[in-house]
């Protein structure tokens with residue numbers, strides 16, 4: 001085993017991650033209680049105070065509608081910070097969530113697992129989950145206060161495109177942005193590695209989807225040796241800080257690793273070669289990459305171990321069975337949106353008596 005791997009086997013720096021976790025939790029509890037008290041008070045003065053506090057915090061009222069509502073004592077915008085008020089849901093059965101600060105290995109997860117589901121049931125359940133996502137997304141968009149970022153990583157043929165197509169079917173495209181990250185352009189390479197991802201982080205009210213992400217900069221970049229080791233090694237901490245910044249700014253982050261076996265990849269590559277309609281998807285470079293399967297595994301294990309945090313944990317989805325994968329991801333997105341509890345903003349005052357002129 002190389003020196004690099006030996007070092008990796010030590011795992012993440014648990015102290016650092018744990019410290020962040022306990023601070024975050026403590027802050028959450030105190031501020032959560034204060035927020036609860038204010039919400040219960042519901043008095044006009046309380047709402048105004050909340051709006052002022054928010055401005056003092058550097059968090060402006062999220063939209064004109066919510067600002068008007070706060071000034072009129074009709075309610076306040078939801079917290080901009082899911083980190084202080086975490087709204088994460090438990091992942092759907094079958095998914096393995098990587099415990100923060102603990103050394104994790106993909107080898108411990110069975111890529112064939114279905115979460116105890118049956119194919120026919122799963123198809124029907126998927127339709128229900130899509131409906132839930134659709135309804136909740138409408139509220140998230142109308143609320144215009146917070147956002148959801150869904151990150152997909154996988155080895156080639158892992159099913160990122162198929163999952164996105166299946167799970168987001170029916171969602172209002174206006175409230176959703178999907179970004180597929182390729183080899184960085186010359187302009188992007190002239191900036192810091194997070195620049196292109198930060199620029200595409202979802203704004204208020206939006207669901208953002210990253211098909212590949214900032215994790216490529218500790219995956220393909222590491223495996224191919226595109227930057228020196230000391231450069232990619234310090235990126236784990238920078239990624240955790242970046243995700244914490246997004247979280248503190250009102251973005252809930254869901255990270256899915258689609259986990260397929262090496263045999264399954266072979267079958268999928270063969271299918272792409274055999275079917276003329278799939279030829280466009282076949283990239284001969286995938287065959288070269290497949291030779292680096294073990295190096296990718298090490299890089300994945302490290303990224304998942306080092307960057308699973310209390311505020312943005314990694315979810316490993318057994319992904320050999322597409323139907324099970326789709327349901328697990330859809331259910332987790334729906335549950336997370338439900339936990340975020342987006343709300344339609346309050347109506348303007350005096351709507352009740354209004355008549356639309358002929």
Ligand code: AMP
Pocket residue numbers: 181182183184212216217220221
């Ligand atoms: P695909 O997703 O199959 O269209 O392929 C996109 C390609 O871009 C993959 O081979 C990725 O490894 C590569 N890629 C994505 N992000 C980066 C990055 N930050 N640095 C180098 N290559 C990247």
Ligand code: MG
Pocket residue numbers: 156157283286
């Ligand atoms: Mg590809």
